[in-house]
Amino acid sequence: MKKHWRKIGGLAILLLLLIGFFLPLPFYLETPGTAEALNKFVTVDGKRDQRKGRYMLTTVALQQARPLTYLWSKTQPFTEVISQADLMGDASSRTYDQMQTYYMQSSINDAITVAYRRAGANYQQKYLGIYVMSVLANSKFKSKLAIGDTVTKIDGHTFKSAQQFINYVKRQRVGQKVTVTYMHKKQIRTTTQPLVKLPGTKRPGLGITLVDHSKVQTDIPVKVAVGDIGGPSAGTMFTLEIYDQLTGGKLRRGRKIAGTGTMDTKGNVGAIGGIDKKVVAASHAGATIFFAPDDPVTKADKKADPNYQNNYTVAKAAAKRIHSKIKIVPVKTFSDVVNYLKK
The missing domain is CATH 3.30.230.10 (Ribosomal Protein S5; domain 2)
Structure with missing residues (x-):
């Protein structure tokens, strides 16, 4: 019987250690x-x-907290615990990483x-188009556009800023189909899909989060x-x-x-x-x-x-x-x- 309880106790300790080292928590440690x-x-x-x-x-340095590292962090100087919500907001890990890549570029x-x-x-700024930061769940372009794609044209029209793009889409109507030309992994693609109503508004949109995408050319x-x-x-x-x-x-x-x-x-x-x-x-x-x-x-x-x-x-x-x-x-x-x- 004692051996049986020792075995159970050993397994319990092993389980606690595994949880302590590997169970991810909704916090990140910044060091x-x-x-x-x-x-x-x-x-x-x-x-x-x-x-x-x-x-x-x-x-x-940023790492996801585990129970033991979370406790360890409380004893370390210059170590800050950040909630996943404060760090990423509503973004997924993939979207967050993509945003950080965009901000760096x-x-x-x-x-x-x-x-x-x-x-x-000498230098010149070249406008490339609209950089896709995220795609909303209700977007009809969800199966086509991906995070990191660059939209270059809407209905054959090119733009010089994200605001021009937004102004053009505003003038359309919800359910109206538009043709989007975009760059995906260095390949030019097109897709035609209907506009959706943007959350919290009555305005039409593609259902994407967007920012300007440009590069600098130098002599x-x-x-x-x-x-x-x-x-x-x-x-x-x-x-x-x-x-x-x-x-x-x-x-x-x-x-x-x-x-x-x-x-x-x-x-x-x-x-x-x-x-x-x-x-x-x-x-x-x-x-x-x-x-x-x-x-x-x-x-x-x-x-x-x-x-x-x-x-x-x-x-x-x-x-x-x-x-x-x-x-x-x-x-x-x-x-x-x-x-x-x-x-």
Whole structure:
């Protein structure tokens, strides 16, 4: 009998361990990631940046929580628990990953635009069409259009923005058939389906979530290949790497320089998430300078969260907490970045 109970007890312990290690929870753990040298990703005029020192993009690591890792996270500094709903909203994992890929590509395009314009090098923006971010369950195009496809024409008409596309569809009626030309895995396809009523409205639509899809063409060739890194937060550092290569590499002067922040086509640096964890990653990689978005704290921010602190403030506190000598530099624009490095 004792052996029988010992066997049951052993199986129970094994089951608990399996649950503890492998049962997925509806939470994600965000921890310090890595500081990646940008010369691995960027080539300008067919050449990689081989000068002394390095520019680095910084990442956070994201993993789905299990019971044991969830408990472990409560004991670890710079580890944040994020609910799946807060991270992804209503999007599926596939849609979320696709969105992160789009945001990364968009940030690269904006970085190229800002770097080339500031360097006085020729560039042109080419509008490709409407990028499909998701397809609604009631869409008649659901079996045809896929996440990541690019719609290039509606009824033979081309457009220069997503808003033009939306305005054209608005003028049609629910149930009316339209012919969509789209790019799927580098193949041009067409399909004709009826429009549906968009949820919560009386307006007709294809039943897709869409954004503009464009690319930048340059006289001096530039290539940015980032693998499976997603999101828009490396925009500022991509801009710096590309610009410095275009202008002869005079800014870095052998230093290890990291940072984060989105970049729009006007050269403005935008706030991002997880900056404290990115400071930790940069410090561990030996960076001596870290560029942090100095986003303004508005009344609306304080009303929504009385304890809100902007990226620069959080980054400074993180560096102090780990006793790092890394210099946290506040920036609002790409000009701030260049002017600081020129000093």
